Amino acid sequence: MASDFKAIPLIDISPLVEKIDDPNMANDKDLLQVVRLLDDACREAGFFYVKGHGIAESLMKEVRDVTHKFFQLPYEEKLKIKMTPQNGYRGYQRLGENITNGKPDMQEAIDKDHARLIGYPVSTDILEEHRTDTGCGAHTDYGLLTLVNQDDDICALEVKNQSGEWIYAKPIPGTFVCNIGDMLKVWSNGIYQPTLHRVVNNSPRYRVSVAFFYESNFDAAIEPVEFCRERTGGVAKYEKEEATNMAREKVRHAKELGDQVQRHYRRHKETWALVARHLNESGGGWDETNKMLSLSQSTLDSLSINDRGILSKPIQFFDKLQELFSGSSADGAFMEDPSSVADFDDEADELDNFNDMSTYAETKYPQGEDSDKLEADSDDCKETTSQAPIKTVTQILGVSGLEYRCLRASVALLVPQENARELNKC
Ligand SMILES: O=C(O)CCC(=O)C(=O)O
Numbered sequence: 396m397a398s399d400f401k402a403i404p405l406i407d408i409s410p411l412v413e414k415i416d417d418p419n420m421a422n423d424k425d426l427l428q429v430v431r432l433l434d435d436a437c438r439e440a441g442f443f444y445v446k447g448h449g450i451a452e453s454l455m456k457e458v459r460d461v462t463h464k465f466f467q468l469p470y471e472e473k474l475k476i477k478m479t480p481q482n483g484y485r486g487y488q489r490l491g492e493n494i495t496n497g498k499p500d501m502q503e504a505i506d507k508d509h510a511r512l513i514g515y516p517v518s519t520d521i522l523e524e525h526r527t528d529t530g531c532g533a534h535t536d537y538g539l540l541t542l543v544n545q546d547d548d549i550c551a552l553e554v555k556n557q558s559g560e561w562i563y564a565k566p567i568p569g570t571f572v573c574n575i576g577d578m579l580k581v582w583s584n585g586i587y588q589p590t591l592h593r594v595v596n597n598s599p600r601y602r603v604s605v606a607f608f609y610e611s612n613f614d615a616a617i618e619p620v621e622f623c624r625e626r627t628g629g630v631a632k633y634e635k636e637e638a639t640n641m642a643r644e645k646v647r648h649a650k651e652l653g654d655q656v657q658r659h660y661r662r663h664k665e666t667w668a669l670v671a672r673h674l675n676e677s678g679g680g681w682d683e684t685n686k687m688l689s690l691s692q693s694t695l696d697s698l699s700i701n702d703r704g705i706l707s708k709p710i711q712f713f714d715k716l717q718e719l720f721s722g723s724s725a726d727g728a729f730m731e732d733p734s735s736v737a738d739f740d741d742e743a744d745e746l747d748n749f750n751d752m753s754t755y756a757e758t759k760y761p762q763g764e765d766s767d768k769l770e771a772d773s774d775d776c777k778e779t780t781s782q783a784p785i786k787t788v789t790q791i792l793g794v795s796g797l798e799y800r801c802l803r804a805s806v807a808l809l810v811p812q813e814n815a816r817e818l819n820k821c
């Protein structure tokens with residue numbers, strides 16, 4: 396547990412860097428002092444700055460400058476390297492796509508293996524209805540150690556101390572801000588605990604940071620190391636776990652939501668199959684005024700109770716279902732099921748232009764509750780139908796854009812390799 400720290404320590408690690416290949420390093424007083432300071436920092440704040448790391452300040456700045464330049468590019472340019480399931484979720488992640496604690500983060504990013512280049516727009520540049528209050532919601536990092544090269548002139552990264560106060564990790568030029576992650580907690584048998592942190596860009600300037608996440612391989616077994624167990628009473632406080640499982644735990648909620656969306660999708664697909672089967676029957680047809688199928692008595696009589704129940708009620712989303720499942724005509728040529736992840740993702744991209752963030756207007760988030768209904772009288776539906784005339788997957792599935800993005804985050808589970816970053820913050 397983070398202590399009641401009021402400031403984050405700055406540690407000059409040059410003795411460590413200089414002696415890193417020295418077989419006698421353990422006898423070096425200066426180096427041992429660095430180790431002591433690092434140990435204190437990890438116990439107290441879980442955060443520290445490092446200087447004397449050997450990377451030129453000018454190079455750190457250049458990296459940030461390039462990052463700024465990339466995010467200034469037109470949206471279409473950035474999309475050329477967009478993150479997809481096919482490329483293992485590496486590449487450009489659009490504004491609002493990263494979800495923390497169920498809320499979209501007001502950030503865009505490029506993920507490349509263990510590095511993440513992050514851009515935090517000025518909040519007034521984001522449409523008010525799309526804005527959330529954090530560039531990155533409160534979280535701990537999943538791995539061992541994170542190093543952040545942050546913009547020199549903007550205070551945005553905040554770290555929570557034990558009394559619940561948010562302490563700024565103010566930029567200190569030439570330093571990296573470092574923090575420990577969940578894996579180190581397990582390895583150290585709880586001696587070190589990761590600290591909650593978040594990013595809020597309230598400044599009038601676009602902020603970038605470049606983070607490096609030092610993590611184990613996904614198949615590594617994470618368990619308390621013996622040395623730390625001995626120092627903490629001899630009993631392991633954490634069970635041995637595969638890194639992948641730790642990551643999965645982090646995205647449990649997103650995964651539940653993904654399952655929910657898939658259930659919605661399947662149900663509407665079934666409804667449409669039923670509607671399409673009877674649509675062109677003789678004596679039948681679509682009654683636009685009542686939003687119902689008109690069916691002959693003999694057809695009605697032949698239906699199962701369940702099917703009759705569905706078809707004798709208004710089908711509010713008829714045109715949407717038709718578009719989604721059969722293109723422009725009711726020919727029953729259904730689209731792929733979303734369990735085929737790539738297809739679903741592509742389809743979403745087509746229907747849902749994230750740039751205008753039109754599906755993003757809703758902010759309701761079910762927090763795991765299963766709002767498994769799309770009846771015309773449900774509040775959910777009223778909300779979606781009364782919106783601007785947009786045709787989106789989210790409307791049809793009866794989920795908000797936000798939930799839908801969670802689905803996408805959950806999809807990351809299916810491509811777990813190298814994907815610790817994506818999983819990190821759900
Ligand atoms: O942008 C920052 O300063 C930190 C970002 C962060 O905490 C993260 O991506 O895990």
Ligand SMILES: [Fe+2]
Pocket residue numbers: 534535536541592
């Ligand atoms: Fe973080």
